[in-house]
Amino acid sequence: MKAKVTVMLKDGVLDPQGEAVRHALSAMGFDEVEGVRQGKLIELDLAKGTTEADIVAMCEKLLANTVIESYRIEM
Structure with missing residues (x-):
């Protein structure tokens, strides 16, 4: 069985990596990007049961620092 866990910073928590990506995209001419939030995807191969x-x-x-991050599980 597989599961995917998506971990993202909670709203209101500063995201310096996301801001760096947004800035780089802007420097490359992609001015339509107004904001970027970066997270992580964790794929788990799980035993039956x-x-x-x-x-x-x-x-x-x-997997998540629940003080500043939220997560979503997909089975």
Whole structure:
């Protein structure tokens, strides 16, 4: 079984990497980009019987810093 976890900074948290990407795109002539938020995608290959609750526990304990990041799970 596979699961995808998308981790993003919460709204209101500064995203210096996203801002650097936005600035670089602007310098390349892509002025239509008004904002960029950068995150990470984690793909998990899971053993049969792994539950969504198990994945939530993984996110809460390791994969996301829940103080400043949110996450979304896709099974």
